Amino acid sequence: MGITVQNITGNTAMVIWPKMASCADSFYSIMYHPNWNSMLSSYSRKSFQKEERVPASRSSFVVENLTPLTTYILCVTCQSANPSSDQCRVFNTLEQDPASASNTKKELALGIWLTSSILLLIIAAILLYGCLHLLCRRRRDHLQGQNGTSKQDCRKARTKSAAYASEELGRQSQLMRDTKDPGGIQLSTIIDNPSACKEPATLTSKSWERVPMTGQCSAIN
Known part of the structure; x- marks a missing residue:
């Protein structure tokens, strides 16, 4: 069939195949499996770990997320049919690229940092809400206490006014009785x-x- 595997790295590989007339109105199936052993494995679709479907208009595909330093078998068929030996190729992935490893570490560190930042923001928001709720509650209690003190002061002022008015009324009554004494001497x-x-x-x-x-x-x- 003329299948070739090119640009092999530790994690990716590009597979190229010639177009098939039988797949003009269908799709191509790209099946691959690691640690291939031809003595113990067969070419049935159940023997492959992963499968990708590619439109019939394409004739190449980049396989990703491969394991470094691993032997793979890759087959290209039409409409998920069981592959034959001439439709498959065996290749070995290379060591992991240092730049790729560095990018992976950076992505992992970035993911951890973003997760930690989100958690810290959530915790800060919860603490801020709790503090604001506590301050509002104390302010409300303080205002209620001031209102209670004002009411007590008003009651005391009213009591004093009533007592003063009663005292003045008693004095006026006594003065009127003394003024009306018939003997002329109070x-x-x-x-x-x-x-x-x-x-x-x-x-x-x-x-x-x-x-x-x-x-x-x-x-x-």
């Missing part, structure tokens, strides 16, 4: 100054004579 004055009772109290009027108040004072005493 009762509170007599109680505060008992010596005033020793001298007779007189009423100065044209129609009234002096009337001693000794009896009233003795009655109070």
Whole structure:
């Protein structure tokens, strides 16, 4: 059939085949398997580990993800048919390219770094949310405490105002009772100054004579 394998590296190989008239309206099957042993293996499709389907318009394909320093068998058939010996080629992969190994390590390191960064961002977001929630809760509790203190102050102010108003009302009532005393001398004055009772109290009027108040004072005493 004229199948050839070219550009072999540690991980890739290019296979080239001539076009088949029977595959004009179908596809090509590229089957390959590592560690090939012709004494123990057959050319049936079940013996191949991997299979790739390529459009009929193509006549070459690059096989990737191969293992370095490994013997492979590769076959090209039409419409997934069982291959024959003339449709297969055996080749050996080379050692892994240092540049490829370096790129693989870089990709691995980059993947680890990206994963770690995402995890750190998630943890930071969770911690930030927790801190904001705690601050909001403390602020709400503080505002509630201030509102409670303001209510207590208002109640105390109202109580003091009511007590002051009651005291003023009592004073006014006492003043009115003292003013209406018929004897002309206030009762509170007599109680505060008992010596005033020793001298007779007189009423100065044209129609009234002096009337001693000794009896009233003795009655109070």
